[in-house]
Amino acid sequence: MSTSFYNQEHAEFRELARTFVARAVEPHLRRWDADGLIGREVWKAAAARGLLGLRTPEEYGGAGVADYRFRCVLTEELSRVGAAAFASGLAINEDIVAGYLLNLGSDAQRRRWLPGMAEGEVVTSIAMSEPGAGSDLRAISTTATRTDAGWVVNGSKTFITNGGSSDVVLVAARTGEREGRPRLSLLLVPAGTPGFTRGRTLDKLGLHAQDTAELFFDDVEVPADNLVGEEGRGFHHLTHQLPLERLSIAWRGLSGADAALRWTLDYVRDRSAFGQRVIDFQHTRFRLAELVTEVDVTRAYLEKLVLDLNDGRLDATTAAKAKWWATELQQRVVSACLQMHGGYGYMTEYPIARAFADARVQTIVGGTTEIMKEIIGRALAADRS
């Protein structure tokens, strides 16, 4: 961990985050996995320690600290215990939905939702993916139609983080077309709105504690005030959030890789085979040397991008580089680290086994590696990068 990136305040925050994770997160991980749900207690415990609503201004109940490094610290501390499912749910609330509300929401929308989010009372989802539309947002078929009273939403969404239990969902819906291209708008749909139902909690390869779900909208009426940002400007609004969204996932990738290496170093220093410690084999050393070097180099790149984000200078294409690189690195590191654990690495009581399954989605979620490369490639072709 470089000392120039973090200062004394971050160190104090880390001590707090580590205590919180040890008391309120780590003891519950297995139960959350078994339940397929993260209890609300941890959100409230996090709020009681002021760990939620970090960049939400104080007038909306948050801490008013825009510096993303605090979020980085919290992500690292969650990664150290393998709390990937909670970290991903947290990122939706803290980085994504709070971001939309802060940047695009009306004062009334902010007052309605942000204080509850900072208090751990309100958990949110963002609903973009559909059974027939993932990376290809133009294929979104969920519609929102204007009425005298507001909007009527119809359609279905899938792979929605926090989806089984969220209190409000920010839904991307088609609200018209221009020159043959769909126009998207963003609408807040609170839980309990008639016609809004949830499917089963999806049975996933990893992130078992995440209640990722399908959502259905059947003539769901919401008031006009629930439109976030401008009508038909959905694509533009989404684009605006991309730098933070991608960096958030990239940082989870880096933190996940770092944690995997820590567990593995502990393991290979302790475990003996053929009369010596596993770390005394040249292969182990060379492999770990390679991985640690890759993680260190990646950290340097991402740290720069976090500082750029803080200064409002991070663009979506640069963030795409970080996203695919850090998450692909996470896959390589976690897989190699599992191998070094031998048979125990395949046992889910070892965090490396769960991390292996949890990490797999990282190169898919929030834009696949291929889409990230396409974005970077497009910029190269247009000579913009």
Add this chain to the structure above:
Amino acid sequence: MPNIVVLVKQVPDTYSERKLSEGDHTLDRDFADAVLDEINERAIEEALQIKEAHDGEVTVLCVGPDRATDAIRKGLSMGADKAIHVLDDALHGSDLLQTAKVLAAAIRTVEDVDLVIAGNEASDGAGGAVPAVVAELLGYPQLTHAREVTVDGTTVKVTRETEDGLTHLEASLPAVVSVGEKINEPRYPSFKGIMAAKKKPVETVDIADLGVDAGDVGLANAWSTVVEAAPKPPREAGQRVEDDGDGGVKIAEYLVGQKLI
């Protein structure tokens, strides 16, 4: 509205290796991580609980070098209102009698003190006498080894727990209370607490400000001296006995040999 002063000490982390300096056998502060002594977190917690029940103010008082500000800040981020940091190079190597004298002098600078709360002993020196000495110097009643504290008007009641059993103590305020491990579970700071702590006043004073003579403090004038220090000898390997059907007899012989039975 009790006005409470909490005595806090920064100590080497018990999880890190602790060492004395080669030259003067004082604590090698560069060697170990420095933290707020855990028993002091409990003392602060107790003060905060009393404050929350009765209002009032909590002042953290620390005698220590520059970096003791970290321990002070931890106390403030937990919720204490302000702090006094006695910082003076002349204090280096002071023993507990001298430290108690400086603490008492500092407490006298706080107006209308009702309660002084301390941990019963620090995890480094483990002298366990500072609260009593401070009480004696101030002429306050001392209620030590508390596992329960209740403040009611101008009296304080304490359940004192020692190896001899429980004793119920009562005294008029102002008084000195020292708390034991079982007193409470200390809270940990919130993020808002950490941020707010930066704005809380920390008064840094030297011994001249407190009217303490430099000739009364420091290693050269200490009442106790560490003459020699040696690391704890490594633990010897245990004795291994094979059980050939007479294991019980061998264990009994061993215990007799150790004069344990």
